[in-house]
Amino acid sequence: MNTNSNDKPRVLLALLPFWTPQIPPMGIACLKSFLSERGYSVKIVDGNTQDSFNELYHRYVDTLKVWIPEENRGNFYNVGQEVLENHVTAMLNRCDDKDYYDLLGLLIKENFYMELARENLEELNNIAAGFFQLLEEYVLRLLDQDEPDVLGLSVFRGNLGASILAARLAKQKNPGMMTVMGGAIFSQSLGLGTRDLDYFLETTGGVVDALIIGEGEHLLWQLLEGKLPAGKRVYTQDDADGRLLDLAQAPLPDYSGLDLAMYPHIAHYGSRSCPFECSFCSETKYWGKYRKKSVPQLVEELSLLSNRHRSQLVLMCDSLLNPVISPLSAAMIECGESIYIDGYLRVSKESLDRSLVYQWRRGGLYRARLGIESGSPHVLDLMEKRITLDEIKESLVNLADAGIKTTTYWVMGHPGETEEDFQQTLALVEEMKDDIYEAWCSTFHYFPTGQVNSGQWEPYSHLSYAESYRSLLVSLPKTLDLEPPRQEAFRRMNRFVNFCRKLEIPNPYTMREFHQADNRWQTLHRNAVPALVDFENTDRRIDENKYITEPVAARSALPDDGDFGF
Numbered sequence: 001m002n003t004n005s006n007d008k009p010r011v012l013l014a015l016l017p018f019w020t021p022q023i024p025p026m027g028i029a030c031l032k033s034f035l036s037e038r039g040y041s042v043k044i045v046d047g048n049t050q051d052s053f054n055e056l057y058h059r060y061v062d063t064l065k066v067w068i069p070e071e072n073r074g075n076f077y078n079v080g081q082e083v084l085e086n087h088v089t090a091m092l093n094r095c096d097d098k099d100y101y102d103l104l105g106l107l108i109k110e111n112f113y114m115e116l117a118r119e120n121l122e123e124l125n126n127i128a129a130g131f132f133q134l135l136e137e138y139v140l141r142l143l144d145q146d147e148p149d150v151l152g153l154s155v156f157r158g159n160l161g162a163s164i165l166a167a168r169l170a171k172q173k174n175p176g177m178m179t180v181m182g183g184a185i186f187s188q189s190l191g192l193g194t195r196d197l198d199y200f201l202e203t204t205g206g207v208v209d210a211l212i213i214g215e216g217e218h219l220l221w222q223l224l225e226g227k228l229p230a231g232k233r234v235y236t237q238d239d240a241d242g243r244l245l246d247l248a249q250a251p252l253p254d255y256s257g258l259d260l261a262m263y264p265h266i267a268h269y270g271s272r273s274c275p276f277e278c279s280f281c282s283e284t285k286y287w288g289k290y291r292k293k294s295v296p297q298l299v300e301e302l303s304l305l306s307n308r309h310r311s312q313l314v315l316m317c318d319s320l321l322n323p324v325i326s327p328l329s330a331a332m333i334e335c336g337e338s339i340y341i342d343g344y345l346r347v348s349k350e351s352l353d354r355s356l357v358y359q360w361r362r363g364g365l366y367r368a369r370l371g372i373e374s375g376s377p378h379v380l381d382l383m384e385k386r387i388t389l390d391e392i393k394e395s396l397v398n399l400a401d402a403g404i405k406t407t408t409y410w411v412m413g414h415p416g417e418t419e420e421d422f423q424q425t426l427a428l429v430e431e432m433k434d435d436i437y438e439a440w441c442s443t444f445h446y447f448p449t450g451q452v453n454s455g456q457w458e459p460y461s462h463l464s465y466a467e468s469y470r471s472l473l474v475s476l477p478k479t480l481d482l483e484p485p486r487q488e489a490f491r492r493m494n495r496f497v498n499f500c501r502k503l504e505i506p507n508p509y510t511m512r513e514f515h516q517a518d519n520r521w522q523t524l525h526r527n528a529v530p531a532l533v534d535f536e537n538t539d540r541r542i543d544e545n546k547y548i549t550e551p552v553a554a555r556s557a558l559p560d561d562g563d564f565g566f
Contacts, residue, residue, distance in 0.1 A: 008039050008040050008041070008224070009040070009148075009149030009150050009178070009224065010040075010041045010042075010043075010146065010147065010148045010149050010150070011035060011040055011041065011042045011043070011148060011149070011150045011152060011224070012042075012043050012044075012045070012142065012143075012146050012148035012150070012151050012152070013028040013031055013032060013042060013043070013044045013045075013152040013153075013154070014028070014044070014045045014046075014047065014142070014151070014152070014153055014154070014166065015027075015028060015044075015045070015046045015047065015048065015153075015154045015159070016047045016048075016135070016139075016153065016159045016162040016163055016166060017047050017048050017050075017053045017057065017131075017135070017158075017159060017162055018048065018053070018057055018081060018084065018085060018158045018159060018162075019048050019156060019158050019159060020048070021046065021048040021049050021262060021263055022263065022264060022265060022315065023263055023265045023266065023267035023315050023317070024046065024253075024255050024258050024260060024263050024266065024267055025044065025046050025154060025258075026253050026267040026268070026269065026317055027154050027183070027216070028044045028152070028154050029044060029253035029254050029255050029258075029267075030217065030250070030251075030253050031044075031152070031216055031217060031220060032044050032253075032254045033251040033252060033253055033254035034217040034221065034245075034250070034251060035220070035221060035224070036251075036254060037251055038221060040224065042254075043146055043148075043257055044254075044255075044257060044258065045142060045257075045258075046258060047135075047138060047162075049258075049259060049262040049263075050138065052134050052138075053131070053134060053135075053138075056127065056130055056131050056134065057081075057084070059127055060080075060084050060124065060127045060128065060131075061076070061077060061080040061081070061084065063123060063124065063127065064080055064083065064124065065080070067116055067120055068112050068114065069114070070498075071494060071498065072112050072113060072114055072494060073112075073494065073497070074441075074490065074493040074494040074496075074497050075440070075441055075442060075493060075497055075507070077509055078442060079111050079112065081158060082111060082157075083107050083108065083111050083112075084128070085157060085158045085159070085160070085161070086107050086473060087104060087107060087124065087125075087128050088128055088131060088132075088161035088162060089160055089161035089164075089472070089473055089474060090103055090104070090107075090161075090472040090473060091125070091128050091129065091132060091161070092132070092161045092164060092165055093471055093472045093473075093474070094472065095471070099468070099469070099472065100472065101118065101121055101122075101125075103465070103469050103472055103473070104121045104124065104125070105121060106465060106469075108121075110464060110465070110486075111490075113487060113490060132165065135162055135165060135166075136165070136169060139165070139166045139169045139170075140169060140173070143169070143170060143173050143174070148177065149176075149177060149178065150177065150178045150179075150180065150224065151166070151167065151170045151177055151178070151179050151180070152180045152181075152182070152220065153166060153167065153179070153180070153181045153182075153183075154182065154183045155181050155182065155183035155184075155185045155186070156183055156184055156185055157185055157188075157189055157475075160185060160189075160474065160475070163181060164204065164207070164208075164474075167179040167181070167204070167207045167208050168207050171206065171207055178209050178210070179207065179208050179209050179210075180208075180209060180210045180211075180212065180220065180223065181208055181210075181211050181212070182211065182212035182213070182216045182219075182220070185475075186211055186212075186213045187213060187214065187449065188447040188449065188451075189447060189475040189477070190474075190475055191447065191448060191449025192213060192234070192236070192449060193449065194448050194449060196448075196474065196475040196476065197234075199470055199474060199475075200474055200475070201233060201234070203474065208233070209233065210223055210232075210233055210234075210235060211233060211234045211235065212235050213234065213235065213236045214236055214237050214287070214288065215237065215244055215245060215272070215287060215288065217245050217250075218240045218243050218244075218245065219235050219236075219237070219239065219240050222239075222240055223235065228240075237288060244272075244288055244289060244291065245272075245291075247271070247272065247291050247292065247293045248293065248294065248297065250293075252268075252301055252304060252305060253267065253268065253305075255309065260309050260311070264313065264532060264535070265311070265313050265314060265315040265342060266305055266306075266309050266311045266313070266314055266315070267314070267315050267316075267317055268301065268302060268305055268314050268315075268316055268317070269316060269317045269318050270292055270293045270298045270316060270318050270321070270324050270328070271290065271291060271292035271293065271318045271319070271320075271323065271324065272287045272288075272290070272291050272292075272318075273287035273288055273289060273290040273291065273319065274287075274290060274319040274320055275290045275320070275323065276320070276346065276384075276386075287319075292323055292324060293324075295324065295327045295328050295331050296331070298324065298328060299328070299331045299332060299335060302314060302332075302339050302341075303335070303337055303339070306337075306339050310538040311535070311538065312338060312339055312340050312535055312541065312542055313340045313342065313366065313532075313535045314339060314340070314341055314342065315342045315343065316341055316342065316343035316344075317343075318343060318344060319344060320344055320345065320346050321341075321343040321344060321345050322345060322346050322348055322350065325343075325345070325350075325360055325365065326350060326356060326359070326360070328341075328363065329359050329360045329362070329363025329364065329365060330359060330363060331363075332363040332364050333359070333362050333363050333546075336546075338364060338541065338542060338543040338545055338546065339364050340364050340365075340366035340529070340530075340535070340542070340545070341363075341364045341365050341366055342366050342367040342369070343365075343367075343368070343369060344368075344369045344370075344371070345368040345369065345370055346370070346371065346387075347370060347372070347387045347391050347392050347395045348387075348391075348395075351368075351391075351394075351395035351398060351399065352391060352394050352395060352398065353398075354398045354401070354402075354550065355550060357398040357399055357401075357402050357404070358402050358548065358549075358550040360402070360404070361402040361403060361404055361527065361529075361545060361548050362545055362546065362548050363545070364545055365404050366404065366405065366529050367404065367405035367406075367407055367437070367529070368399050368404050368405070368406055368407070369407045369409065370395070370396075370406060370407065370408050370409065371385075371409045372392055372408050372409065372410060372428075373385060373409065373410055373411045373414070374410065374411065374414065374417070374421065374424075374425050375389065375392075375421075375424040375425035375426070375427060375428030375429065376417070376420075376421035376422075376424040376425060377389060377424075378416070378418075378421055379414055379416065379417050379421045379425075382414060382415070382416045382417075383411075383414060384452075389428065392428070392432075393428075393431070393432060394556065396408075396432050396435040396436065397432075397435055397555055397556065399435070400434070400435035400436075400437075400524070400525055401525065401527065401551075401555055402527055402548065403521075403525050403526070403527030403528040403529050403548065404529060405437040405438070405521060405529060406435060406436055406437045406438070407437055407438040407440060408436050408437075408438065408439050408440070409440050409441070409442075410425065410429075410439065410440070410441040410442075410496065411441070411442060411443070411444050412441055412442070412443050412444065412489050412490075412492040412493040412496060413443050413444040413484050413486070413488065413489020413490075413492060413493075414444045415444070415457065415460075415480055415482040415483070416482070416483065417483075417484055417489075417492075418483070418484070422492050422495075422496075425496070426495075426496070426499055429496075429499065429500065429503065429505070430499075430503060433503045433504075433505050434524050436505050437506075437517065437521050438505070438506055438507055438508060438517060439496075439500045439505045439506075439507055440507055441493055441496050441497065442493065443486070443489040443490055443492075443493050444489055445477075446461060446478055446479065446480050447478075448461065448478060457480055457482070460480045460481045460482050461478040461479065461480055461481070462478060462479060462480075462481060463476050463477075463478055463479075464476065464477045464478060464479045464486075465477070504520070506520065511532075511533075514531075514532050514533075515531065515532070515533055518531035518532060518533070519531070527548055529545075530542055530544065
């Protein structure tokens with residue numbers, strides 16, 4: 001066994017493809033810093049920044065795109081990646097050619113509602129086979145170079161197949177190596193108490209030694225120290241006496257060893273979990289009790305990270321910035337350091353206050369990622385969003401006038417959504433188009449565990465694919481027998497994307513598209529934040545946020561009711 005000077009095992013933590021590399025992998029960077037403080041030698045790697053994997057990914061989706069009619073594409077790269085991730089897992093478990101190709105055809109039919117010829121499926125199969133060859137070479141090279149005693153894998157829906165293969169390769173190379181998995185998939189698709197998790201455990205015996213569900217720092221440390229209950233493979237916070245990380249004592253994420261030039265942002269966080277519980281969300285189920293750092297601690301950490309990595313653009317991975325953004329922006333203004341913050345924001349009373357939003361802009365708020373979800377009051381109520389259309393409109397106006405990019409997220413096909421509700425969504429988008437930097441949509445996804453309303457929806461659920469395909473996919477997605485049907489949700493997503501395209505509202509994916517979106521935003525809004533490309537020159541500090549002033553005349557999204565408001 002390879003050990004460091006403290007006789008502790010060497011740990012390799014990996015995030016494997018496919019996961020869009022917008023930020024360095026903060027989850028395993030946090031684990032690295034936590035374990036390093038306790039004497040462990042830890043290396044982290046992100047396979048998603050490897051050119052060979054990126055080229056293969058684009059080859060797959062670009063090939064698929066040729067065969068999909070434009071009216072069926074919708075949010076194509078998002079849906080295309082779902083096809084690819086399921087294809088990869090199916091190829092890993094392939095035994096019978098007929099079942100395998102039947103499933104590939106179903107993956108296309110269930111996601112794009114059309115059929116492909118066998119020769120098309122074989123072409124996709126050849127590309128996916130190339131991925132496995134690259135992946136095997138990559139993983140074996142890592143194991144040869146680092147000779148870890150422990151391989152930890154961060155698992156999402158997009159890299160389940162790749163992660164299982166890596167664990168198999170690790171055990172083939174060194175049967176004594178401990179293999180550990182954690183990540184969001186184990187609170188959703190492979191949640192506790194589900195047939196999916198039971199099957200995963202049955203088929204990965206001797207390959208995956210331990211699963212960590214939920215916050216990982218204390219659980220992984222105690223597992224390595226041999227302090228968790230013996231004879232188990234699945235560990236939750238209950239096995240650590242419910243102990244959660246004290247964020248006041250949490251070390252900075254350790255990104256050393258990663259090529260940070262491969263990412264447009266660095267990543268950080270000021271809180272974990274969420275103070276709200278929207279029906280379809282899993283944040284509170286995964287992280288537990290909401291916790292946040294103090295503002296002085298967060299200011300110091302942002303300054304350290306920005307200076308250490310020579311990056312002014314930070315993506316905050318908090319589920320919501322609302323609880324900290326006002327005091328944080330005030331503190332950033334006071335300290336005089338320009339750090340540009342990208343993060344998730346909820347429409348709230350604070351975003352209705354134009355002066356406060358301008359303070360956010362001067363304090364560095366760069367982009368607000370707003371979960372608007374729907375333009376229908378009825379659907380917003382079903383989702384427990386607790387916001388109104390007027391509040392959405394006024395918030396978009398205030399943020400856009402201050403120049404802050406507004407990335408808006410929309411969900412098509414939430415249970416109970418009608419055609420009238422959908423039309424209200426389109427009407428809202430059209431009315432506010434100039435104040436929307438980006439419109440990103442997806443169809444509603446149901447998970448048997450993890451979501452706030454999982455239990456409420458479970459009686460209406462059924463498998464999207466036949467049970468016979470479990471041996472290929474491991475985790476079988478479920479669909480709800482509620483209105484609207486899944487196919488209608490996909491139609492609405494396609495209609496939404498095409499509608500936004502006609503309105504010239506972007507949904508950028510490549511750097512070229514981001515450049516075009518930034519040019520549009522700067523044309524529309526005089527206070528527009530710098531373009532993404534402006535941050536590529538790390539030798540020049542940008543500080544235009546300090547000089548943003550609030551205009552005297554306010555623009556409102558609310559209707560003018562006359563001089564006296566009658």
